[in-house]
Amino acid sequence: AQSVTQLDSQVPVFEEAPVELRCNYSSSVSVYLFWYVQYPNQGLQLLLKYLSGSTLVKGINGFEAEFNKSQTSFHLRKPSVHISDTAEYFCAVSDGKTSYDKVIFGPGTSLSVIP
Amino acid sequence: NAGVTQTPKFRVLKTGQSMTLLCAQDMNHEYMYWYRQDPGMGLRLIHYSVGEGTTAKGEVPDGYNVSRLKKQNFLLGLESAAPSQTSVYFCASSFRTGLAGVRYTGELFFGEGSRLTVL
Numbered sequence A: 001a002q003s004v005t006q007l008d009s010q011v012p013v014f015e016e017a018p019v020e021l022r023c024n025y026s027s028s029v030s031v032y033l034f035w036y037v038q039y040p041n042q043g044l045q046l047l048l049k050y051l052s053g054s055t056l057v058k059g060i061n062g063f064e065a066e067f068n069k070s071q072t073s074f075h076l077r078k079p080s081v082h083i084s085d086t087a088e089y090f091c092a093v094s095d096g097k098t099s100y101d102k103v104i105f106g107p108g109t110s111l112s113v114i115p
Numbered sequence B: 001n002a003g004v005t006q007t008p009k010f011r012v013l014k015t016g017q018s019m020t021l022l023c024a025q026d027m028n029h030e031y032m033y034w035y036r037q038d039p040g041m042g043l044r045l046i047h048y049s050v051g052e053g054t055t056a057k058g059e060v061p062d063g064y065n066v067s068r069l070k071k072q073n074f075l076l077g078l079e080s081a082a083p084s085q086t087s088v089y090f091c092a093s094s095f096r097t098g099l100a101g102v103r104y105t106g107e108l109f110f111g112e113g114s115r116l117t118v119l
Helices: none
Strands: A010-014 A019-021 A032-038 A044-050 A056-058 A064-068 A073-078 A087-094 A109-114 B004-007 B010-013 B019-025 B031-037 B043-051 B054-057 B065-067 B073-078 B087-094 B114-118
Touching (some): A010 A019, A032 A073, B019 B031, B019 B114, B031 B073
Parallel strands (some): A010 A109, B010 B114
Antiparallel strands (some): A019 A073, A032 A044, B031 B043, B087 B114
């Protein structure tokens, strides 16, 4: 069964510093990959997605992620974080088939931006 | 455009009480889902529906029931609440086919959540 690992449960980072949030998934022939962000007391919203094509995906708020098939990774990066980026970030994987119950979420990474 | 709306947003129950969470979406999505979110465990799928009148079990269905009588609504019921059901519940919906005929991808649209406490 597909699984998603987010290696860091908490990531503190100073404002304007770069950040990388790591995500690895178990191997599959084809996958769709997503990063969602959850601000305090809110629902999840899509940050970016990889469906096909270029392995470097750009999302909202200056975030980007790179799909690495050989390492089965989809790490999220931002070159300079802001206080407003403090949130919970979830990596998710869909197995690329019409399997409605097969969107698997990682446990989440809590990003705390320090002024 | 409201997207996905959940009611109520907060609820406190006593053990053994029943309640229903309502999810409504105005995007004409075919698929709808109920997840629960617990610290350190991400989101776990409770039940889902691929269309009006159809429902199916997800990863953690025990203690919950669902109904989808109308395409835009998906109800989650707790018949006899237990403290283990204290959680934040999220409803989500998704396309069957997206724009320009793109087939299902797994992209989900979420409500703002319903925080349930069972004492």
